[in-house]
Amino acid sequence: MSELSENAKQVIAEHLPRYPSKQAVTLPALHVVQQERRYVSNKAMEEIAELLELSPAQISDTASFYGFFRTEDNPLGQKRIWVCRSLPCMLRGGEELLAALCEKYHIVPGQTTADGKLTIELAECLGACDGAPCILLEDELHLRCSLEDVERIANEPNAPTKKA
Amino acid sequence: MSPTEFKPVLLGRVGKPDSQSLATYRADGGYEALAKSLKMANTEVIDLVKNSGLRGRGGAGFPTGLKWTFLPKDVQGPIYLCINGDESEPGTFNNRVLIEEDPHQVLEGIVISSFATRATTAYFYLRYEYGRCYRALQKAVDEMYANNLLGKNILGSGYDLDIYLHRGACAYICGEETGLIESLEGKRAWPRIKPPFPAIEGAFRRPTVVNNVETMACIPHIINHGAEWFQSMGVPKDPNNPRDAGSYGPKLYCISGHVNKPGLVELPMGISARDLIDQHAGGVWKGRKAKAVIPGGLSMGFMTNAELDTPLDFNGPGRVGCLGLGTAAVVVIDDHTSMVDVLYNACRFFAHESCGQCTPCREGTAWSTKILERIREGKGKLSDIDLLMEIANSIGTIPGTTICGLADGAAWPIKTAINKFRGEFEEYIKSGRRSESLALAGAH
Numbered sequence: 388m389s390e391l392s393e394n395a396k397q398v399i400a401e402h403l404p405r406y407p408s409k410q411a412v413t414l415p416a417l418h419v420v421q422q423e424r425r426y427v428s429n430k431a432m433e434e435i436a437e438l439l440e441l442s443p444a445q446i447s448d449t450a451s452f453y454g455f456f457r458t459e460d461n462p463l464g465q466k467r468i469w470v471c472r473s474l475p476c477m478l479r480g481g482e483e484l485l486a487a488l489c490e491k492y493h494i495v496p497g498q499t500t501a502d503g504k505l506t507i508e509l510a511e512c513l514g515a516c517d518g519a520p521c522i523l524l525e526d527e528l529h530l531r532c533s534l535e536d537v538e539r540i541a542n543e544p545n546a547p548t549k550k551a
Numbered sequence: 552m553s554p555t556e557f558k559p560v561l562l563g564r565v566g567k568p569d570s571q572s573l574a575t576y577r578a579d580g581g582y583e584a585l586a587k588s589l590k591m592a593n594t595e596v597i598d599l600v601k602n603s604g605l606r607g608r609g610g611a612g613f614p615t616g617l618k619w620t621f622l623p624k625d626v627q628g629p630i631y632l633c634i635n636g637d638e639s640e641p642g643t644f645n646n647r648v649l650i651e652e653d654p655h656q657v658l659e660g661i662v663i664s665s666f667a668t669r670a671t672t673a674y675f676y677l678r679y680e681y682g683r684c685y686r687a688l689q690k691a692v693d694e695m696y697a698n699n700l701l702g703k704n705i706l707g708s709g710y711d712l713d714i715y716l717h718r719g720a721c722a723y724i725c726g727e728e729t730g731l732i733e734s735l736e737g738k739r740a741w742p743r744i745k746p747p748f749p750a751i752e753g754a755f756r757r758p759t760v761v762n763n764v765e766t767m768a769c770i771p772h773i774i775n776h777g778a779e780w781f782q783s784m785g786v787p788k789d790p791n792n793p794r795d796a797g798s799y800g801p802k803l804y805c806i807s808g809h810v811n812k813p814g815l816v817e818l819p820m821g822i823s824a825r826d827l828i829d830q831h832a833g834g835v836w837k838g839r840k841a842k843a844v845i846p847g848g849l850s851m852g853f854m855t856n857a858e859l860d861t862p863l864d865f866n867g868p869g870r871v872g873c874l875g876l877g878t879a880a881v882v883v884i885d886d887h888t889s890m891v892d893v894l895y896n897a898c899r900f901f902a903h904e905s906c907g908q909c910t911p912c913r914e915g916t917a918w919s920t921k922i923l924e925r926i927r928e929g930k931g932k933l934s935d936i937d938l939l940m941e942i943a944n945s946i947g948t949i950p951g952t953t954i955c956g957l958a959d960g961a962a963w964p965i966k967t968a969i970n971k972f973r974g975e976f977e978e979y980i981k982s983g984r985r986s987e988s989l990a991l992a993g994a995h
Contacts, residue, residue, distance in 0.1 A: 478807075479808070
């Protein structure tokens with residue numbers, strides 16, 4: 388049974404003509420797999436490698452460089468919220484927001500709640516310093532967030548799911 | 552042109568209804584610059600950009616037209632243009648606003664620049680966090696293909712171009728131009744040893760130009776209004792410095808931190824940090840004073856309150872010991888904030904974002920963070936201050952110990968904080984107190 392979905396295979400196939408090398412499709416492939424599964428398994432990396440004519444080690448090398456991609460034993464929760472702790476956010480309460488959120492959900496940055504619903508991450512500058520402290524839900528920025536704002540965002544049903 | 556007469560150029564359409572659409576962009580004169588450029592010889596476009604004095608807006612300030620001329624002549628095979636939309640320098644968000652609010656302005660600049668450099672494919676490398684930008688850009692690119700502004704035979708000129716969006720995966724180092732290229736190629740984003748520079752051997756080992764988003768947004772305006780118009784704004788060349796290329800044109804200044812009105816302001820280059828804070832950001836919050844100000848993103852280091860009249864042009868920040876203008880992202884730190892906490896935050900950022908390729912950077916950023924952790928726990932030694940300076944003086948391309956400039960960016964906050972606020976560090980260490988804000992550690 389194939390680890391990659393038909394959609395993932397199609398996304399990879401659509402990206403191939405865009406680049407002069409197949410390896411350049413590594414990041415788009417990793418993104419689509421993680422969006423669908425909330426992690427990138429070793430088997431998925433092997434299958435991506437086969438499609439891109441690379442060794443699985445090359446895919447793993449790239450995937451592990453970016454703290455962004457999760458392995459099978461450490462999957463993302465249903466929602467991923469990044470809280471910015473870089474200087475402009477830190478000056479306006481970003482660290483306190485992150486600490487309060489972690490206390491609220493009894494996890495440390497990088498972990499997922501026991502019910503699998505929420506992963507909290509610490510982020511370096513998210514590029515929304517005009518709205519510090521800011522957070523990122525999947526790939527949508529939310530500016531000027533209080534703890535209540537983040538809780539509301541975390542509890543909202545049907546969070547926008549990312550499309551490739 | 553004085554700042555009071557200045558009308559925003561790059562932000563001119565921001566806030567207008569439906570500013571993202573092709574229809575409104577065209578109604579405001581959009582893509583006329585492209586039509587004009589396509590009737591010129593590509594070398595004429597390069598000369599115009601060169602004569603305008605436009606310097607790259609991404610941080611290094613390299614003259615854009617000159618960068619384009621480094622491409623080899625009579626090259627067989629493809630040339631690539633890469634757009635650096637990995638904006639990750641703490642304090643910086645100008646590209647985000649430009650793309651979210653007016654994607655066609657940026658894209659028109661990309662098509663003109665691709666035509667000028669004879670590129671037939673442009674890769675827009677966008678940081679993953681900018682999901683809204685990604686969707687705005689993809690929509691705009693689709694509109695362009697549907698209207699003969701991209702693809703084959705653009706506007707009947709015989710020129711072909713494809714633009715592809717490429718999303719990053721949350722790594723600061725991808726903003727370094729050769730790190731970006733490696734990441735685009737599907738590898739870890741380890742910056743390359745230069746030479747060869749990207750113009751000779753860049754993406755996919757082909758001649759490549761890497762340009763910043765704001766730089767691209769300037770291009771259509773230069774085509775429409777000319778080099779002289781561009782040079783009517785900003786700070787002229789220093790006649791006593793033959794190597795000065797001047798600081799021309801409009802510039803987006805990001806203002807964040809302890810001000811009443813954080814935000815994005817467009818002004819002719821050269822406003823002072825003090826005027827920017829007082830006249831355009833509502834002053835320092837809570838009636839306090841600025842203790843320190845970052846002139847252009849975290850890696851540029853700190854200015855003191857006494858240095859705030861420094862003009863924010865390409866030369867000003869360097870005259871007061873900062874690394875440069877950087878991204879013109881101004882971060883204001885009030886007088887109730889500890890510089891020990893600020894410097895700890897800076898060092899932790901660079902330790903987190905060092906790609907690990909060069910030992911001086913990987914180890915230097917990690918150890919400077921550990922030393923500051925120790926100081927913040929009340930266990931610092933006075934000798935730690937000199938130890939931090941020794942690290943700062945040993946890492947980076949300026950002492951010549953690393954491949955890229957990330958470590959210079961890590962060194963400058965240390966050097967400027969200690970040179971300008973040494974007394975505060977000494978007092979803090981002697982008091983033996985612990986920081987009120989001890990940071991959380993992550994699970995990985």
